[in-house]
Amino acid sequence: MSAVIETEALTKVYEGAVKGQDVHALTNLSIKVDEKEIFGYLGPNGSGKTTTIKLLLGLIFPTAGRMKILGSPDIGARAVRTNIGYLPEGAYYPEFLKGEEVLSFYGHLYGMTGRDLKTRIDRVLDVVGMSRARKRTVRGYSKGMRQRIGLAQALLSDPQILILDEPTTGLDPIARKEIRDILASLRDQGKTLLISSHELLEVELISDRVGILSEGELQACGKLTDLLSDRDTEIEVSGATPDALTRLAEAGIRVGDQVDTKASLRVPGEVPLYTAIERCKAEKLALVSVSPQRETLEEFFVRIIGEDEEKRRTSQ
Amino acid sequence: MTAPVNFLSSVWTIAIYTWREGIRKKVLIGFLILSILVLFGAQFMTAFLTVPRSAGELETSIDVQLKMVKDICVTVISIFGALIAIFISASVVPSEIENKVVYTVLSKPIRRFQYLIGKFLGVQFIIIVNLALMAGLFFVALWVKEGVLPTLLLWSALLTYFEFLIVSSFTFAVSCACTSAVVPTILGLFIYITGNLTEYLKDVERRSGQTALWLDEWTGKLARWLYLTLPNLKHFSLKTQILFLEPNDPPRDVQMMALVIYALVYALAGYIIAYWVFRRREM
Numbered sequence: 001m002s003a004v005i006e007t008e009a010l011t012k013v014y015e016g017a018v019k020g021q022d023v024h025a026l027t028n029l030s031i032k033v034d035e036k037e038i039f040g041y042l043g044p045n046g047s048g049k050t051t052t053i054k055l056l057l058g059l060i061f062p063t064a065g066r067m068k069i070l071g072s073p074d075i076g077a078r079a080v081r082t083n084i085g086y087l088p089e090g091a092y093y094p095e096f097l098k099g100e101e102v103l104s105f106y107g108h109l110y111g112m113t114g115r116d117l118k119t120r121i122d123r124v125l126d127v128v129g130m131s132r133a134r135k136r137t138v139r140g141y142s143k144g145m146r147q148r149i150g151l152a153q154a155l156l157s158d159p160q161i162l163i164l165d166e167p168t169t170g171l172d173p174i175a176r177k178e179i180r181d182i183l184a185s186l187r188d189q190g191k192t193l194l195i196s197s198h199e200l201l202e203v204e205l206i207s208d209r210v211g212i213l214s215e216g217e218l219q220a221c222g223k224l225t226d227l228l229s230d231r232d233t234e235i236e237v238s239g240a241t242p243d244a245l246t247r248l249a250e251a252g253i254r255v256g257d258q259v260d261t262k263a264s265l266r267v268p269g270e271v272p273l274y275t276a277i278e279r280c281k282a283e284k285l286a287l288v289s290v291s292p293q294r295e296t297l298e299e300f301f302v303r304i305i306g307e308d309e310e311k312r313r314t315s316q
Numbered sequence: 317m318t319a320p321v322n323f324l325s326s327v328w329t330i331a332i333y334t335w336r337e338g339i340r341k342k343v344l345i346g347f348l349i350l351s352i353l354v355l356f357g358a359q360f361m362t363a364f365l366t367v368p369r370s371a372g373e374l375e376t377s378i379d380v381q382l383k384m385v386k387d388i389c390v391t392v393i394s395i396f397g398a399l400i401a402i403f404i405s406a407s408v409v410p411s412e413i414e415n416k417v418v419y420t421v422l423s424k425p426i427r428r429f430q431y432l433i434g435k436f437l438g439v440q441f442i443i444i445v446n447l448a449l450m451a452g453l454f455f456v457a458l459w460v461k462e463g464v465l466p467t468l469l470l471w472s473a474l475l476t477y478f479e480f481l482i483v484s485s486f487t488f489a490v491s492c493a494c495t496s497a498v499v500p501t502i503l504g505l506f507i508y509i510t511g512n513l514t515e516y517l518k519d520v521e522r523r524s525g526q527t528a529l530w531l532d533e534w535t536g537k538l539a540r541w542l543y544l545t546l547p548n549l550k551h552f553s554l555k556t557q558i559l560f561l562e563p564n565d566p567p568r569d570v571q572m573m574a575l576v577i578y579a580l581v582y583a584l585a586g587y588i589i590a591y592w593v594f595r596r597r598e599m
Contacts, residue, residue, distance in 0.1 A: 054419075054598075054599065057419070057422070057423045058422070058423075059419060059422060059423070059598070059599040060598040060599060061596065061598065076427070078425040081423070081424060081425035081426075082425050084423065086419070086420060086423040088416050088419045088420060090416065091416050091417075091419070091420060092415035092416055092417055093417075094333075094336075094337055094417075096336070096337075096340060097336075105329060105333055106420065106424065108325060108326065108329035109326050109329060109330075109421065109424040109425070109426055110424060110425060111321075111322040111325060111326070111425070113325070150420075153420060
């Protein structure tokens with residue numbers, strides 16, 4: 001698959017008013033977003049996610065590094081811009097305009113007019129499920145409806161790439177699910193989606209690959225199956241004694257919750273499961289259950305960010 | 317669509333959107349209502365202020381009353397029109413940056429200079445419509461009172477627009493570098509006020525240098541620099557002629573075309589500054 005978004009050592013430094021107070025918003029970011037994938041772009045507040053998006057859209061300018069969109073380094077070119085749909089976080093749409101007027105405004109900016117524009121508006125309103133509310137003014141829209149209109153304006157030119165900044169933040173669970181379904185259907189239609197989000201569960205559910213950013217630096221990037229593959233296995237045992245558990249801990253098996261003689265053991269990836277089970281048998285523990293524990297994206301995220309913070313503290 | 321048509325279509329779309337959003341601004345509507353109230357109120361106010369004591373005074377009284385009405389109305393149009401022009405020019409770009417509309421617009425196939433032209437045109441539509449409303453009311457009132465078409469007022473309104481064009485273009489330029497409308501509004505007012513006082517600046521320059529004090533000398537230099545740089549907005553006022561000439565007289569001693577070109581050159585300079593500031597502005 002070819003990359004439709006590519007950055008190489010992309011760096012953004014905001015100059016401070018006083019020398020030495022520069023803010024390094026992004027440092028040597030090199031990522032590739034392949035076509036027809038959903039790329040989840042994650043990071044805590046201020047980690048540089050929105051900065052990256054603004055750089056890709058030409059709203060701000062890089063201090064160093066290169067970017068290519070659809071193979072073109074001229075990210076402002078008409079052919080490139082027409083192929084990018086963008087939904088900013090918490091976007092505002094004029095309250096006095098009707099839903100279809102908002103889309104008409106943005107459609108004209110793409111150079112669409114007349115029947116073409118009308119057909120396209122009908123199509124995107126249908127995709128985002130807003131056909132029935134098209135004649136209502138934005139003033140009367142709920143947060144979810146505003147987000148859908150935002151998504152509709154991003155889809156107007158039938159772009160190859162969609163860049164969505166926090167598309168589900170602040171929405172109720174039903175609206176979230178609806179937006180998530182729309183995004184998944186867009187992926188099925190062959191669109192490439194770059195989704196910046198705090199909602200880790202949402203991202204985990206729909207992303208093919210993720211990139212995790214911390215303090216402007218990329219900490220991890222890859223397929224979820226690869227990143228989350230280093231799994232623990234949970235073994236539940238009964239008949240556990242404190243001595244037996246101590247010996248298991250010495251063998252590298254982590255001991256979790258204990259209730260009476262029942263205990264939950266966590267076997268890390270580096271300890272072969274067979275060895276762990278043999279050890280339990282040797283301690284005369286009865287196996288209740290053995291279940292592979294899939295690390296969630298949230299756990300992975302917290303671990304990666306925690307490690308990065310620890311590294312920074314140590315280096316200071 | 318071809319490239320030039322695309323270009324114009326996008327500019328026009330932004331201009332119309334700016335106009336539609338701008339005319340809904342509460343402050344602007346407030347200024348407009350207030351100015352219309354004063355325009356109406358002037359008719360009654362002057363009637364009370366100039367009550368004739370004898371039949372002989374009646375004719376003089378009507379003449380004085382009319383002059384007062386004209387004076388008040390021309391001043392109101394000028395001041396409220398300028399306030400509207402300054403406020404709207406100062407706020408359109410900063411408010412779009414604040415509410416992030418600019419993100420969705422500039423992520424479309426739109427160049428920054430197109431966006432700015434559209435915004436600037438939208439501002440001019442608002443100024444023109446407001447001015448037309450205020451001047452239109454005054455025009456009708458004068459027509460009814462004097463029985464002849466006050467064409468001189470139309471010339472005055474035209475020149476007033478070009479005065480506002482100069483003020484709004486510089487206010488707009490400053491607003492392109494700001495995150496709120498406060499600083500550009502203050503600077504817009506500064507340009508409007510000093511632009512109407514440039515003759516005094518010449519006077520200040522003439523009087524400076526009479527003492528050996530450095531402050532005196534530098535004040536003179538500053539006054540000269542301001543005189544040469546700032547537009548002379550007094551040239552755009554036909555107030556005296558409206559007061560003392562017949563309502564349908566042509567304007568006298570005014571080089572209309574030269575003033576229009578003068579205003580357009582200043583407006584172009586304002587737009588160039590706006591673009592120069594905005595082209596590398598980080599959103």
